[in-house]
Amino acid sequence: MRLRVLAAMSGGVDSAVAAARIAEAGHDVTGVHLALSANPQSYRTGARGCCTIEDSRDARRAADVIGIPFYIWDMAERFHRDVVEDFVSEYAAGRTPNPCLRCNEKIKFEAVLDRALALGFDAVATGHHARLVDGVLSRSPDEGKDQSYVLGVLTREQLSHAIFPLGDSTKAQVRQEAARRGLMVADKPDSHDICFIADGDTRGFLENRLGTAQGPIVDESGEVIGKHEGAYGFTVGQRKGLHIDRPAADGRPRYVLSIEPVSNTVTVGPRSSLEVTAIVTERPVWNGPVAEPREPLACTVQLRAHGEVYGCRVQVSGEEVHVELDAPATGVAAGQAAVFYLDDVVIGSATIARAA
Amino acid sequence: MESAYLDHAATTPMLPEAIEAMTAQLGRVGNASSLHAAGRRTRQVVEESRESIADALGARPSEVVFTSGGTEADNLAIKGLYWARRAKGANRILVSAVEHHAALDPAHWLGDRQDAVVELLDVDEFGRVHPQTLRTAIERDPDSVALVSVMWANNEVGTVQPVRVLAAIARDHGIPFHTDAVQAVGQLPVVFADAGVDALTLSGHKVGGPMGVGALLLARGVDPVPVLHGGGQERDVRSGTLDAPSVAGLAAAVQTAIARQAETSARLAELRDGLIRKVRAAVPDVVLNGDPVNRLPGNAHFSFPGCEGDALLMLLDAKGVECSTGSACSAGVAQPSHVLLAMGADAVSARGSLRFSLGHTSTEADVDRVADVIGMVVERARRAGLS
Structure with a gap:
């Protein structure tokens, strides 16, 4: 069937090839670049990140080469509210958000998808590296580039209107194909880090938004062993940048164990105290080929982007989902997503609330 | 699918006469400034072009300064006149709030970098500058006004300004008056000598000529400081080897368009009125923007309540209708039109607007589409x- 497809085009190589493939498959494709910043950086600043003028021109040029109409949609307000502000308030609450995941959930497959459907499109295609076959999401064959984790929050309904044309390809194949198709973005560097923090200085960005607020760094016994300029600057599992002048009694490195925003306290301790074997998660989404597990279900779980995969048993319990890990995990941070897999297939996800 | 091209205010197809004149010259060698035979032959083409443009627009040949287009002509008029007058102590620039960016931005740049004081002349709900508005602004301190610039007709909403009256007010105080007539030439009777303006901008590709060429008509005795310095061509006001093929194409287009202007305008106004009638019938709450009477014959500019202009544009494009939101987009994100905002529209309704502009190839079938x-x-x- 010939579908009317909106191809989200960032100006990068992945979304360009994705759009080209879907057009070549005979669908009626329209390219759309999402303007996510109200004040786009220009060439002159030399900033690289989302929604620079250079990116929107690259996207437009790619659309012209492919031979599809191209428009720019202004999503700056929604992006600011649902991604940037959310990012700041999650950190302020002592959690560790994943803005890419949030952007997929709230912008690409909510704000953009809703608008696209209202305008008569059937689906939204993106350049994500993940497989989507008959509504079932699974990992990309390119392990290093797999993005199924940041798509694991999408509902069945959202996935039913999504197309990921790069599902079976590796990044190297995508680059080769871009060059073969004459897309000038073929050798454009990969984007990394957080697009709205152009200089990569997350702590500086948060400090700018939230100000500084000195507070104590304590050990597990509650003894104050240092001070910090704002608890939001820390992530569970973090080892560097603690600036504690007193070494630990056993001489071993110390890690951030927890962040308490109300008392503005950061607790640190040895690596062994970071280990978690049971996790409580909330706000689950079951989007895979199995029903929500009322009984313990043996599967695997990924606890952060490009993180390790753990064997586990998962069970729904009221509003919560309890996860028992087969082996201890470290660096389990509240606010991150737990994405559940059966082999390579995503079955659902939930937001990490706390260690049990 | 044959599409309905209704974006003639952005650019209009070249007239066959212009293509012929331009392509004939493309094959010939010669720099109009050279003294040998090839140079003389080229100069012949350029000067005949100058004379025919002057003739068509009621100017003297020496008053025609060729430029690379409307933007350059506007920049030359505004920066050049400002610099010339600044030397005599005048620093206020009075421009209408609804000018094209090619006029507004040079003025604001002079304000930011060159000590100019830029004052925007308010417009009414139809986009018109009232003579009293200009008079009041000048009379606050006539000697300090470096120049006045008010466009002949607005590129977005099509409103025609009372240029003769405004120019006369400036003239009473000895202040140079520039008008951007890019949209007006070919659609309205434009006679330079009668208008009483000191400088007038026109653009090739808006009248059926080539892109990349235009002219500033400069009255005798009006001497802006040059923007481009070099070989001293064009009265020493605009250096650079003349683009003889484009100049020939421009002249053929101006001559042809002006000869047919009355007939074209009458035909376009009728088509345009039909378009307005039919759009109103299909969308009863549509709002027509701009002056209902004094407007460009080819312009129909609407606001569609509850819609985003971008969405309308995309959907129409998919149905083979090519029009414009008429607003500037620097990084590609459409900003609410400064023209509509100046006319008192709020940002939301300003975003829900579309411009249909008809031109010499427009037909009833386009309107029906x-x-x-x-x-x-x-x-x-x-x-x-609403989603």
Whole structure:
């Protein structure tokens, strides 16, 4: 069937090839670049990140080469509210958000998808590296580039209107194909880090938004062993940048164990105290080929982007989902997503609330 | 699918006469400044072009300064006149709030970098500058006004300004008056000598000539400081080897368009009125922007409540109707039009606007194409607008 497809085009190589493939498959494709910043950086600043003028021109040029109409949609307000502000308030609450995941959930497959459907499109295609076959999401064959984790929050309904044309390809194949198709973005560097923090200085960005607020760094016994300029600057599992002048009694490195925003306290301790074997998660989404597990279900779980995969048993319990890990995990941070897999297939996800 | 091209205010197809004149010259060698035979032959083409443009627009040949287009002509007029007058102590620039960016931005740049004081002349709900507005602004301190610039007709909403009256007010105080007539030439009677203006901008590709060429008509005795310095061509006001093929194409287009202007305008106004009638029938709550009477014959500019202009544009494009939101986009994100905002529109309704502009190739079939799809398109855009 010939579908009317909106191809989200960032100006990068992945979304360009994705759009080209879907057009070549005979669908009626329209390219759309999402303007996510109200004040786009220009060439002159030399900033690289989302929604620079250079990116929107690259996207437009790619659309012209492919031979599809191209428009720019202004999503700056929604992006600011649902991604940037959310990012700041999650950190302020002592959690560790994943803005890419949030952007997929709230912008690409909510704000953009809703608008696209209202305008008569059937689906939204993106350049994500993940497989989507008959509504079932699974990992990309390119392990290093797999993005199924940041798509694991999408509902069945959202996935039913999504197309990921790069599902079976590796990044190297995508680059080769871009060059073969004459897309000038073929050798454009990969984007990394957080697009709205152009200089990569997350702590500086948060400090700018939230100000500084000195507070104590304590050990597990509650003894104050240092001070910090704002608890939001820390992530569970973090080892560097603690600036504690007193070494630990056993001489071993110390890690951030927890962040308490109300008392503005950061607790640190040895690596062994970071280990978690049971996790409580909330706000689950079951989007895979199995029903929500009322009984313990043996599967695997990924606890952060490009993180390790753990064997586990998962069970729904009221509003919560309890996860028992087969082996201890470290660096389990509240606010991150737990994405559940059966082999390579995503079955659902939930937001990490706390260690049990 | 044959599309209905209704964006003639952005650019209009070249007239066959212009293509012929331009292509004939493309094959010939010669720099109009050279003294040998090839140079003389080229100069012949350039000077005949100058004379025919002057003749068509009621100017003297020596008053025609060729430029690379409307933007350069506006920049030359505004920066050049400001610099010339600044040397005599005048530093205020009075421009209408609805000018094209090619006039507004040079003025603001002079304000930011060159000590100019830029004062925007307010417009009424139809986009018109009232003579009293200009008079009041000048009379606050006539000697300090470096120049006045008010466009002949607005590129977005089509409103025609009372240029003769405004120019006379400036003239009473000895202040140079520039008008951007890019949209007016070919659609309205434009006679330079009668208008009483000191400088007038026209653009090749808006009258059926080539892109990349235009002219500033400069009255005798009006001497802006040059923007481009070099070989001293064009009265020493605009250096650079003349683009003889483009100049020939421009002259053929101006001559042809002006000869047919009355007939074209009458035909376009009738088509345009039909378009307005049909759009109103399909979308009863549509709002026509701009002056209902004193407007460009080819312009119909609407606001569609509850819609985003971007969405309308995309849906119409998919149905083979090519029009414009008429607003500037620097990084590609459409900003609410400064023209509509100056006319008192709020940002939301300003974003829900579309410009249809007709030109010499427009037909009844183009209008019917819009009439056939506009109802459905607006309905769909409204759904998306509310989502």
